Amino acid sequence: MARVLKFDDVSVTRGNRQIIKHLSWEVNTGENWAILGLNGAGKTTMLKMIQGDLWPTSGRLEVLGGVFGHTSIPKLKTKIGWVSTALQDQLHPGDRVEGIVLSGKFASIGIYQPVTAADIEEATAILTQMGGTKLIGKPYAVLSQGERQLVLIARAMMAHPQLLILDEPCNGLDLFAREELLQRVAAIAQLPNAPALLLVSHYTEEILPCFKHVLLLRQGEIVRSGPRQRVLTVDNLSAFYQKPIQTVTVRGDRLAVYPQ
Numbered sequence: 472m473a474r475v476l477k478f479d480d481v482s483v484t485r486g487n488r489q490i491i492k493h494l495s496w497e498v499n500t501g502e503n504w505a506i507l508g509l510n511g512a513g514k515t516t517m518l519k520m521i522q523g524d525l526w527p528t529s530g531r532l533e534v535l536g537g538v539f540g541h542t543s544i545p546k547l548k549t550k551i552g553w554v555s556t557a558l559q560d561q562l563h564p565g566d567r568v569e570g571i572v573l574s575g576k577f578a579s580i581g582i583y584q585p586v587t588a589a590d591i592e593e594a595t596a597i598l599t600q601m602g603g604t605k606l607i608g609k610p611y612a613v614l615s616q617g618e619r620q621l622v623l624i625a626r627a628m629m630a631h632p633q634l635l636i637l638d639e640p641c642n643g644l645d646l647f648a649r650e651e652l653l654q655r656v657a658a659i660a661q662l663p664n665a666p667a668l669l670l671v672s673h674y675t676e677e678i679l680p681c682f683k684h685v686l687l688l689r690q691g692e693i694v695r696s697g698p699r700q701r702v703l704t705v706d707n708l709s710a711f712y713q714k715p716i717q718t719v720t721v722r723g724d725r726l727a728v729y730p731q
């Protein structure tokens with residue numbers, strides 16, 4: 472497949488307000504993108520569209536080779552991994568970690584289909600690979616925020632996704648849990664059959680070097696998009712936030728941004 476997704480003049484209207492405005496954007500195979508935007512910019516709306524939970528009011532949207540209106544959304548969902556605190560809210564508190572990971576195979580909340588011994592083996596292997604062996608057997612409700620995010624990533628990987636959406640995955644994580652989670656994301660990017668990664672974050676320092684493309688979204692419109700070196704400049708970011716900012720480069724290629 473040559474490309475992962477393509478927004479072509481996509482708009483979303485709610486009431487008399489356009490919350491996504493004539494958005495055109497393309498993610499090609501092999502690209503990982505980060506999306507930055509202040510609260511209310513329309514990031515969640517974009518992600519909901521990509522997963523087929525919300526349809527464009529106008530325009531054309533293509534995700535993993537399927538054009539909305541001509542493709543099966545339930546089938547599409549099985550190819551997309553989704554990690555977000557919104558998904559955490561939908562999980563059943565009493566479900567055990569291994570069951571949650573297994574449910575990723577069916578893109579369901581809970582398991583309603585037969586599970587094979589190979590499935591169980593794979594879920595255990597994924598959890599082990601991610602350093603989550605100690606979580607096996609624990610109910611979801613008792614997990615820390617960092618552990619919950621780890622389980623969601625493992626769940627997403629269970630489906631062998633072609634696209635992995637990370638919607639503010641570091642929300643609520645302490646300093647060390649955040650770095651740990653980011654390193655897991657970096658490891659996923661290195662996998663031979665790595666999914667395309669789409670990260671939504673409020674913090675530029677979470678944009679790991681594996682995210683070589685960045686989109687800046689403001690009030691439903693793309694302000695800038697393209698290779699990170701061209702987008703993440705002091706001038707662009709000051710113009711984007713409409714406030715003077717200063718930047719500090721941390722941990723190699725990661726950029727921390729502060730108001731001046």
Ligand SMILES: Nc1ncnc2c1ncn2[C@@H]1O[C@H](COP(=O)(O)OP(=O)(O)OP(=O)(O)O)[C@@H](O)[C@H]1O
Nearest residue numbers: 485486488490508509510511512513514515516517
């Ligand atoms: N169903 C809806 N009806 C009316 N307005 C909506 C609806 N859904 C979203 N909006 C509005 O659209 C705008 C974009 O919302 P969205 O949740 O996509 O922003 P966001 O960039 O994800 O914000 P945040 O960073 O706070 O999560 C917001 O102003 C929101 O109030």
